[in-house]
Structures are given as structure tokens and as C-alpha cells.
Amino acid sequence: MTEQSDPSIRPGETAVPLPDRTDAGVYFIGRIRTPWPTRGECPRRGDTANGPICTIEVDERWLDALTGIETHPRLQVLYWMHEARRDLVRQTPRGSEPIGTFALRSPVRPNPIASSVVVLVERSGVILRVRGLDCLDGTPLIDLKPDRGGTAAA
Ligand SMILES: C[S@@+](CC[C@H](N)C(=O)[O-])C[C@H]1O[C@@H](n2cnc3c(N)ncnc32)[C@H](O)[C@@H]1O
Secondary structure: OOOOOOOOOOOOOOEEEOOOOOOOOOOOOOOEEEOOHHHHHOOOOOOOOOOEEEEEEEOHHHHHHHHOOOHHHHHEEEEEOOOOOOOOEEEEEOOOOOOOOHHHHOOOOOOOEEEEEEEEEEEEEEEEEEEEEOOOOEEEEEEEEEOOOOOOOO
């Protein structure tokens, strides 16, 4: 589909039909609380030095899975961009030429998985306070991992 038949597509953008079914299931393990209620208010990219402190609320079921996480000063956070469309294969970011979805970090992608490295400020039970996020308030959380800062991951 192109912009001629869908007014929500910008000039130069292309959509494809999505597959009939998904191939895997995902458990949302919590929610991310941020100061941003709309996409327009979110930063394009999180700022670990000067961004606001955001809260990751992990569901109580996963409490044991957090054991030891506070020993890691930086974490990779994976989250699900629940308000993003999934069918665009070519996109026109503001002021740019059309470019392929897999050449962008746009939230619009077949599987709207986002990742950010954050600084862990404090842990209290299942609540993590972090700096460096860029997502909407209420964004579903998929995973947390220690950030190895470019060294081989264990
Ligand atoms: C450019 S993406 C980058 C995400 C992540 N840091 C990455 O690199 O994978 C960040 C933008 O996604 C949009 N966004 C944030 N939360 C979203 C959500 N839950 N659903 C859809 N779009 C979202 C906002 O416009 C935000 O500025």
C-alpha cells in the first residue's frame, strides 16, 4: 500500500500486508512509567546523563528474577512499542528521504521491540528507578539484562 490509498502514510512511505499469524508469544513482565503521555512528548532517544528518572515496575511474579540486578550500574531494557503500527517497510522520517525500516531505530517495525541502555539509580523490590528511557508512560516491559558496555556478554 502507498500514500495514494492510505492518508496515514507519508509521501515516500510503503506498507505491506502483515502475515496472517504471529510465530511466538511474549510475556509482558511489567510496565514502564515515564513523564510522557504522548509520543510527541517523548525524547527521540533516552539520555542517561540528564534524562528524568523513570520507573520500571516489574510484576511481583518475577521478583526472584531480579536477584542481583542492583549490582549492575547499567541495564539493557527491552520494551514493546504498543502504539506503533507494524506494516511500514519504507519510512520517511521528518526531513529525510525514504529509508528502509531495518535501517532505522523507529518504533514502527514488524515487531515493535525497542531497546535502551539505562543507568540504574535505585532498586526497591520490584521497582527500578532508571535514567535513559524514551518511551510512553505505560509501555509494556519485555526484558532486562545487564549491560556489558561492549564487552563479550556472559
Ligand atoms: C526512536 S524510538 C527509539 C526507541 C529505542 N531507544 C530504540 O532505539 O530501540 C523512540 C520514539 O518512539 C516513540 N514511542 C515511545 N514509546 C512508544 C510506544 N509505547 N508506542 C509507540 N511509539 C512509542 C516516541 O516517539 C519516541 O520518541
